[in-house]
Amino acid sequence: MVQFMPVLAIGFAAAYGFTPITKRLALYWNIVDQPSARKIHREPIPLLGGVAILGAFLFATLIFAFFAGTPQYLREFGAVSAGTVWLAMVGYVDDRKGMEPRVKFSAQIIAALLLMLAGIRTQLFAYPILDYALTIFWVVGITNAMNLMDNMDGLAAGIAGIAAGSFFILAASQELSLVGSLAAALCGASFGFLRYNFNPASTFMGDTGSLVIGFILAVLGIKLDFQTQTKLVSWAIPILVLGIPILDTSLVTFTRLREGRSPFQGGQDHTSHRIASLGFSQRRTVVIMYAAGITLGGLALIISRSSVAVALGIIVSTGLVGTALFIVLEHIYKNSKQRVV
DSSP: OGGGHHHHHHHHHHHHHHHHHHHHHHHHTTOEEOOOTTOSOOSOEEOTHHHHHHHHHHHHHHHHHHHOOSHHHHHHHHHHHHHHHHHHHHHHHHHHHOOOHHHHHHHHHHHHHHHHHTTOOOOOSSSHHHHHHHHHHHHHHHHHHHHHHOSSTTHHHHHHHHHHHHHHHHHHHTTOHHHHHHHHHHHHHHHHHHHHHSSSOSOOOHHHHHHHHHHHHHHHHHHOOOTTSOHHHHHHHHHHHTHHHHHHHHHHHHHHHHTTOOTTSOOSOSHHHHHHTTTOOHHHHHHHHHHHHHHHHHHHHHHHTSOHHHHHHHHHHHHHHHHHHHHHHHHHHHHHHHHHO
């Protein structure tokens, strides 16, 4: 773990230093998030924080690229870097001019194809075509989940930092150099940016940032490997680590389809909004979700070191708790809408 700490530290310092620069640039170019009925903030907020996250991540991972000893790692690092830059460009255009969901999906599929060209894909099935399909589904799903998670000050950055930190610890325990370095860089960059994004936020990451962190987290989930565990347990680990954005995306998709709305239509129906409707402040709501993310990361670490029987017991129990929470959160949303009416 010690060998990855410089990557984490440089990622943090770079994001901490780059963010004030991107704030000034966003204000100068008028790239700001304007207030609206479905948003919580009441004044324009600079939007280029994602550029600081991307710059810090790439700067920190240069350490890994410089010291990497095998062509395989360099090829995979190149694919991940190309995918992050590509999605940052897509996010930047979306932040400036807006973009149709199908165009964003197409861009995310291209990023997934870049990964597969470098050999980064799931390896769960006997037929590669099924792994290719699952890789695309996972990358697009997690990328969009983090995009949707960016709905309250400090939420996406904090959840990304916690998830990346969990991946970092898990990778270090398995001596996975690529995953450990990428996770350390993202963890540092996310928390460095969080200094300016926690409530009251002075800057937002925008789609430029949320698409990038979602893509990197998806890659970490694919690359995380546990030789001592069954495939079922191994794949439950990244799902647990990313349980908060997965739950939130599932919840808002279900609610919007039930109400006859497009899943891509924004609204204050996210997990964070439902918790806040119980009377919690923004800060407390975000901290509650941080705690949940840390808990899930801890459970992922436990099952990575447990017997198959114990791991499956934890997975099933967590799934039941998640289902119950889904039902409760849906009930909270219905009640909050009735109070408004």
